[in-house]
Amino acid sequence: MLNGLHTELEELGMEESQDLINGMREGLTALQDDTGDEEADFDARVGELFRCAHTLKGVSRTIGLAEIEEIAGGLERFFKEVRASRSAGTLDGTLFSEEVDNMLARLDEAIRDIERNQA
Amino acid sequence: MTLEEGCILIADDSVTQREQLKLILEKAGYRISTASDGKEAIALMEQEKPILVITDILMPEVDGFGVLEYMKNHTELKHVPVIVISVVEEMDSVVRCIEKGADDYLTKPFNPTLLEARITACLEKERLHDRERVLHRNLAQSYEALRKAEEAHEALFHMIVHDLNNPLSTTLGAVQILLRDAGTGSVENKKLLEHLQNIRDSGAEMSLLIRSILDVSKLETGNMTVFLSPVDAVKLSKRLCEQFAPQAEAVSVHLSFESEEDSAMVRADEELLTRALQNLLANALRYAWEGGNVVCRVKRNGDSVILSVEDDGPGIPPEYTDRVFDKFFQDTSRGRKGRGVGLGLTFCKMAADAQGARIRVESGEGKGARFEIVVKSMDGSTISSSKPIAESSLPER
Numbered sequence: 001m002l003n004g005l006h007t008e009l010e011e012l013g014m015e016e017s018q019d020l021i022n023g024m025r026e027g028l029t030a031l032q033d034d035t036g037d038e039e040a041d042f043d044a045r046v047g048e049l050f051r052c053a054h055t056l057k058g059v060s061r062t063i064g065l066a067e068i069e070e071i072a073g074g075l076e077r078f079f080k081e082v083r084a085s086r087s088a089g090t091l092d093g094t095l096f097s098e099e100v101d102n103m104l105a106r107l108d109e110a111i112r113d114i115e116r117n118q119a
Numbered sequence: 120m121t122l123e124e125g126c127i128l129i130a131d132d133s134v135t136q137r138e139q140l141k142l143i144l145e146k147a148g149y150r151i152s153t154a155s156d157g158k159e160a161i162a163l164m165e166q167e168k169p170i171l172v173i174t175d176i177l178m179p180e181v182d183g184f185g186v187l188e189y190m191k192n193h194t195e196l197k198h199v200p201v202i203v204i205s206v207v208e209e210m211d212s213v214v215r216c217i218e219k220g221a222d223d224y225l226t227k228p229f230n231p232t233l234l235e236a237r238i239t240a241c242l243e244k245e246r247l248h249d250r251e252r253v254l255h256r257n258l259a260q261s262y263e264a265l266r267k268a269e270e271a272h273e274a275l276f277h278m279i280v281h282d283l284n285n286p287l288s289t290t291l292g293a294v295q296i297l298l299r300d301a302g303t304g305s306v307e308n309k310k311l312l313e314h315l316q317n318i319r320d321s322g323a324e325m326s327l328l329i330r331s332i333l334d335v336s337k338l339e340t341g342n343m344t345v346f347l348s349p350v351d352a353v354k355l356s357k358r359l360c361e362q363f364a365p366q367a368e369a370v371s372v373h374l375s376f377e378s379e380e381d382s383a384m385v386r387a388d389e390e391l392l393t394r395a396l397q398n399l400l401a402n403a404l405r406y407a408w409e410g411g412n413v414v415c416r417v418k419r420n421g422d423s424v425i426l427s428v429e430d431d432g433p434g435i436p437p438e439y440t441d442r443v444f445d446k447f448f449q450d451t452s453r454g455r456k457g458r459g460v461g462l463g464l465t466f467c468k469m470a471a472d473a474q475g476a477r478i479r480v481e482s483g484e485g486k487g488a489r490f491e492i493v494v495k496s497m498d499g500s501t502i503s504s505s506k507p508i509a510e511s512s513l514p515e516r
Contacts (some may be wrong), residue, residue: 009142012136051132054177058206059135061227073208 014042015092018054022106050079067110125170126150130160132178143231157181172201176212187219200241286321293317331462338469345388345473349497352383352424353417360415363400372407378417383424385494391470398463399428399490406432424496429489435482444468
């Protein structure tokens with residue numbers, strides 16, 4: 001376990017985590033702005049979001065940020081379900097955006113907490 | 120910890136993950152190269168073959184499965200060990216990777232000791248595989264060489280038993296008759312002469328055969344020294360025809376010598392040229408029909424001289440003319456008159472090659488055969504200035 005062993009690595013991980021959270025936020029915006037009903041586009045965008053969440057989960061697990069790991073894991077599962085309900089035709093677009101926004105906000109907060117504690 | 124000469128390729132879309140692995144492995148003495156997705160990883164692999172690949176599964180552009188598939192479809196990368204990194208929750212993806220050919224997996228968060236142990240194990244396994252492949256290839260080659268040698272031995276054995284047997288039987292038969300007749304005091308001079316001639320001819324045949332075997336062997340291994348000097352092709356051929364005259368008479372074949380000139384100097388090894396011509400004449404006499412013709416000719420052709428022996432016997436079928444100089448070639452379609460002296464023509468070719476001369480055959484089914492040895496001529500002006508040249512006889516193939 002590399003917890004606390006290499007502060008450099010942890011900092012790198014924090015930076016990457018922030019990048020991933022921003023990436024997801026951008027992805028969500030792009031999704032909301034998408035006017036087309038294209039199944040393929042939606043699937044691709046959610047796929048991207050899924051990968052970001054997955055990677056975030058991995059990074060946070062590597063550097064030992066349990067809270068981030070948990071929320072990221074939740075996002076990952078959520079995106080997976082969204083793909084399923086989209087194909088089933090039961091997706092509520094607005095609800096989806098709200099949920100994601102919430103989780104991203106929680107992630108931001110978690111990061112700020114960590115930074116505050118480290119300072 | 121041994122320092123590997125090659126590099127370990129890490130493919131992961133997370134920069135933190137790449138860094139972490141890089142730190143652990145560089146500390147362990149490995150050289151590392153990194154890629155942030157499968158596409159980049161493949162590009163790097165094309166430039167330099169890694170000794171090991173550690174790859175994430177979920178990556179943009181080309182994912183872990185894609186990387187595995189690429190590697191397994193390329194011969195140079197097929198045997199490079201692959202370790203898949205993942206999280207515990209995606210075990211079925213890991214299983215899929217293993218099914219696709221990944222060698223091992225690791226879950227996050229890593230234990231550096233475990234990571235190193237797994238890598239060492241993978242590399243060791245690959246090293247053993249490599250050695251095994253090399254050994255197997257060497258074994259296959261040795262076996263093939265041995266098999267060929269065995270084949271050659273068998274052919275030689277067969278040839279010796281076969282071809283020595285006949286002249287030996289003839290000799291013994293003749294001696295038997297002579298002993299019997301001498302015992303009863305009823306030997307007629309004419310019969311005596313006939314039998315003695317048979318014995319001599321058989322002996323000559325056996326001698327020729329044995330010498331061919333020895334000489335082919337010597338020529339093959341480069342142990343025969345070749346002395347090139349000016350040789351009179353006309354005198355040599357004429358002398359040999361005279362030598363073979365009794366034998367020709369014995370089989371009722373008309374042997375003649377033709378030449379436009381009284382002398383034709385060539386650059387050759389006298390001994391080898393003599394023996395080659397002897398083999399050709401013996402061959403021709405063996406193949407000519409009773410009452411048939413064998414002609415030995417010496418003819419100039421540009422800056423070469425052609426020594427040829429032609430018979431009007433059954434000829435050589437077209438599918439065999441290329442192979443007639445091959446070692447141990449046997450044309451078994453000829454029945455009782457079938458080929459013996461399986462090495463005679465081989466010797467002729469090797470002897471020709473060793474002297475820088477050429478030998479060729481022209482023949483057709485039922486049209487007899489003409490064997491030609493083409494040697495470089497030497498005109499009179501160069502005789503005095505040339506000295507015999509001795510060289511090793513490894514023929515130029």
